[in-house]
Amino acid sequence: MTREIAFTKGHGTENDFVLVPDLDGARELTPETVAALADRRVGIGGDGVIRIVPAASAIEAEVRDQARSARWFMDYRNADGSFAEMCGNGTRVFAAYLRREGLETADEFAIATRAGVKTVRVEGEEFAVDLGPWRLTDPMAAERDGFDALVHVDDGDPFSALSVDLGNPHTVLALPETVDLAAIDLTRAPVVRPTPARGTNVELVRPLGPDHIAMRVHERGVGETRSCGTGAAAAAIATSFWAGQHLATPTWTVDVPGGRLRVRLLPGQHVELAGPAALVADGTVTLP
Ligand SMILES: N[C@@H](CCC[C@H](N)C(=O)O)C(=O)O
Secondary structure, X not given: OOEEEEEEEEEEOOEEEEEEEOXXXXXXXXXXXXXXXXXXXXXXXXXXXXXXXXXXXXXXXXXXXXXXXXXXXXXXXXXXXXXXXXXXXXXXXXXHHHHHOOOOOOOEEEXXXXXXXXXXXXXXXXXXXXXXXXXXXXXHHHHHHOOOEEEEOOOOOOEEEEEEEOOOEEEEEEOOOOOOHHHOOOOOOOEEEOOOOOOOEEEEEEEEEOOEEEEEEEEOOOEEEOOOHHHHHHHHHHHHHHOOOOOOOOEEEEEEOOEEEEEEEEHHHEEEEEEOOEEEEEEEEEEO
């Protein structure tokens, strides 16, 4: 049996997604279907798959509760078929789709995610998203040592790292100046100790100047990607924490292999992510 699935392909700073509109909330997306859609050889190809579904039709009760403030739920899956709580770049691409299709017409609107309601603002050609509250995963260790984890990358000595929760888990490490960010081998997943219960996304950061960092990322459920929005926010939070500025509200520029993102640390421990979103193709795919 074959199945036809209508899709739109989009990306945010080259973090790419297969969008699957499910406007009456009737489609089941199994992990196998997600992995086939995301496969770059037999499917459309993407770092993730995003089902666009009315919040009121979500299976998860906590998402249905968000239907009071958000019409649409971003049902985000990683390329390997696993669920993720949040995707920062995905929220902008999701917003671009809702606007293009006339499903949202205001310049500011809310979207439902597994990590709660997020507010999106149109900023000219780009989108800014309040990713909501963040927290240090182990604040006591962070305050005491500045770090709470060790990360082995590329068979080398371990680096100290800081875990940041943005609804989804992140582990951020700052590379010493002697290590070339571009030369690190991220074809294998970095090994994080202690092992995070839910797995983690790992961000490698190189400071470039005041409020300016470069980042590479190995994403949970995907592998190395060319950008990660929640990862950029975690990287800015960790870097400002190490610089002792986490109570200030600076704007950070985060350069990723796929482009440039802006991160604003907001009062109340909120963080905003801004950047581009592109919809590049529409079609129908037939999957076995
Ligand atoms: N690329 C995303 C994050 C996607 C989810 C991540 N792989 C996870 O499992 O948490 C972003 O832009 O934030």
